[in-house]
Structure formats: C-alpha cells, structure tokens
Amino acid sequence: MKSNLMECVPNISNGSDPELIEYCLDAIRQNPSLKLIDYSSDSDHNRTVITFVGESEALIEGAFELSKRAIQKIDLNFQKGTHPRMGAIDVIPFVPLGNTSIQECIKTSEILAEKVATHLKLPVYLYALSARAENRKKLPSIRKGEFEGFAEKIKLPEWTPDFGPCERHSTAGVVAIGAREFLVAFNIYLHTPHESIAEQIAKNLRESSGGHRFLQAKGMFIAEKGLAQVSMNILDYNKLPIYRVIEMVRMEAKRFGVAIAESELIGLAPMQALLDTAAYYMQLPSLKPEQIVETKIWE
C-alpha cells in the first residue's frame, strides 16, 4: 500500500466553460503520480468539483498547479452562478485514505497553504480540521459575504488570513484549505422540477435542522435534467448507511407524491458502503467478505 494516500477534492468556480475546465483538469492528468478519479461540473452553480488521489507530495504539486490555472483563467468580477463562492479556486480539502492519519492531511494542507500564499499571492484560510480559530472550522462561516464581501471582510482582525496577503486577490478572491474526514457525496434526483420540494425534504432530513445525525442536505434545481435534487453529504457512512438515506428521502418524498428519478455519487465511495447497500436490498443477513470474488480476477 502507498504511504500517505489521500484524496483531494478541490472546487473551482467555473462549471460552464469546457475549455477552461479541461485546462484545469490537465493539471492533474499531466502528473503521473496522481489519479484523476472523477469531476462533476454544473453550469447553474458555475462550479466544478474535482476528485483525485495520490500521496502527499504529489497532491501538493497537483493542487498547486490546479490553483495556478484556476487563478489564471477565472475572474470572479465577471463570474455568476447560484453556488456561493469566495475564490477562483474556492476550497481544497484533503481527506485520509487507507492508513493515512488526519494529522498527515493537516500537515499537507499547511504545506499547500504556504505555497499557494507565497507563489500565487492568494490569501489562505485554514479550515475544517486544519482550522486555527473557531470561526474558520465551517466553510459557510468563512465564505459568508463571498468574493464581493471579502474586499472589506479580510481587513477585520478576526478574518486575517492564516497565510498570504491581507488583501483580497483582485480576480481570484481567497481560498480555504484544510483536512477533513472522508464523506460520501450522494445526490438524489426527484421526478419534479420544484426546488421547494427538494428543499423541504432536505430540511426534514439534515442534522442541522433536527434531522438525522451525520447528514448534510440541501435542495436545488438542476436545469440540465429539469429535475429537483436533494444534494447530500453523508459524514459517517458506517453510522448512517446509504440505504437509510435513500429510504428516508423516498419516505419524505411520498408526502409530495414524488418518486426518485435517479441518484449520483460524486467522487469516491467505499466498497464496503456499496456492499452493505446491496446486502440491505437483497435482505442478506450475512455477506462474508471471503464469499466475494474480486472483480479483478474476472477480467
């Protein structure tokens, strides 16, 4: 097994210009030590989520090169989208895989933060498990006011960046970099165009409004499909299995007479979570790992 294996999931503030997105993705593709796993663009949100894996050193290189390209191409003065954003490269989380400790991810985020600040002149906030102040733990708290608001916000003493200039980058804003635990990003599309239905379901289910623990959820309309979507993060897939999330969404959607159209996984999902889901549906009381023949040997 590789040492220091991590997942990096940067978000860039463009989801509508294929040429620009490809140029940014190439920063990862061209690095032979990195593996681009997935990316997902949304033109309404005007945002692209990129997932790649590798070891600490290569991840820093790749994330740095990606940041450089995003800053070069994205000018937030002219960027519009429904998703709140504060930076051309908006957020760069590092997530432990395998035996990697969260401490190694924190260290990696700090090294990248310094490099981005020094070489790209970008103000950096350490967030999530890398945060050095309470108000920087949660992304929405940092992002509040967005690119426009940071012209003034960055001058407040409690918002002095952890690294880099104490002034908003004129076109690329600021960036949050940090370590967080693994999560499953899972979206369910509903057979309705009404965002309000998805939002009501999300509100009923998410932990922050009194719903299920380990669940973040919001409702949105995805123009590309003409469908409302419940967009979710499952923060602990052992305590909150994927099937329970599906069945809870199905149950709440019944109130509106709405069925599930399809679902999507963004980025990585653990094999075990998928096998647990299969076992639930199959009503298998036990599924022993040694009963499973690896796909690989079937090729």
Next chain:
Amino acid sequence: MKSNLMECVPNISNGSDPELIEYCLDAIRQNPSLKLIDYSSDSDHNRTVITFVGESEALIEGAFELSKRAIQKIDLNFQKGTHPRMGAIDVIPFVPLGNTSIQECIKTSEILAEKVATHLKLPVYLYALSARAENRKKLPSIRKGEFEGFAEKIKLPEWTPDFGPCERHSTAGVVAIGAREFLVAFNIYLHTPHESIAEQIAKNLRESSGGHRFLQAKGMFIAEKGLAQVSMNILDYNKLPIYRVIEMVRMEAKRFGVAIAESELIGLAPMQALLDTAAYYMQLPSLKPEQIVETKIWE
C-alpha cells in the same frame, strides 16, 4: 494472480452430524494451499455443500482427501434425507476463476476422477462439461435411481463408469466429477411454511418450465427456519442480474400475498454482481470502478 485458480464445490451426503462434517472440512482446512470459503449444511436434505478455492494441484489433493473422509464416514445404506443422492461424496464440480480456462478445469476433473477411482475404488462419472457421453451431461440424469438404483443401473452398458470399478461401492455408491461454468447459488426465504408456494414460484420462474433463461429453481421447506425457500442457481449473472431474480420472486410471491423474509448466497458471488445490485437499488445510472475505494485500504 495465481495460475489455474479454480473453485471446487463438492457435495457430501451428510448435513446432520456436526462431528462428521467438521472431520470432512478439516481435509480442506489442513491444506495450506487451499482456502475454505464457505459451507452450508441442511439436516433435512442431509447434505453439505462445501466451497473452496486454490490451484489445480492443491484442489485435487483436497478433493481427494475430502472424498476419502466422506467414504470412510458415510454409509448410504443408512443415510436418509430429502435430497436425492447417489454417493457419500455425491458430486465434485470444478469452476474456473480469473484467467483459468474451462479446459484446465476439465483436465483437473479427469485427474481427480482417475485418482479417486484407483485409490478409493469408487466408480466415477465425468459430468457437465467433462462428460464424454450425452446422458452424462446433466446431473439428474446420472443420479436417477439414486444409491439404491445403482446396484443394477451401473451394469447397463450406457452406464458403465468413466473410471473405476463397474460395480457400485457398497457404502459410498458412485460419484460425479466434472467442470462447469461459474454460477451464483442464491436462495430466497418466504414468509410462509408452505413448500407448495415456493415450488409454484420456482416453476413459474425457471427456464426448464418456460421461465427466465439462465435460471434453475426449485421450491423446498427449510425446517430449521420454518420457512419455504426458492432455491436457485443463476447460470449467467451478467445476462440475468441478481436484482431481476429478486424482483421476479417478489412479483410472483405477491400472488400468494407472501413477502420475502431473507436471502442467502451459497459459496462465491462476483463482486461485480453485488455492485450491479447496489447500483440498481440506488438507481445509479453509472457507477465507475475508479469511484470505488477498495475495502482493503479502509482497514
């Protein structure tokens, strides 16, 4: 990857004597080149299905030692059970895994057949893809008349064994050995004790009575659980996915107002078949292999 990797799935004609079964299983457990994957005993059937994997040479050793122990301990003159049987060791199939060809499995079955015949004085029929005559391709055709009937059947010219004496072993009968393609053995328990319901569902669904291709099914009552069971073999899990089998059983069971209680997998199931099942339930249009983080690296 190992060369010549195969699965061997012998059936012995005892499912009620734990000590005897353990003694037979030890034939596999004590061989460091073999991996015992699963075994499943049923005392009504009075039969145990054993699944182990390894390379050709080790499999022959293990299957031979297992046969020796079954013959030593099981006397069919005193054996009773609901499952038809013709031998103490009733059938020994070899199944290709990975890159292994069916030819390698046929060769393996032939080597074992000769060894068992020579050293254990047991009449052997090569069956399935190893069969050398049309009437030996299907197990029920060979097994017809069972242990008792073989006293005479073995003397018929068309039933001269492929290897070994032309006389039934006085306590251990005869054995079928052969190569077959991989199948998923999958059973569904119903919330009813009525075997006739399971049998009706099985009849509606199995290929041989006009149902779905690649499906073998029979209905039975499993006393241990007090439930009827639809016992199935899925002969091609790509063309007939597990979820379709489940949904077909559910649909037919509705006619009787009966729900599925639980299911069980006997022996091996391919990872891909389980992931396809999860994707169906989750309504995921696409599940890219690179999105899945191997369970292994999560330990």
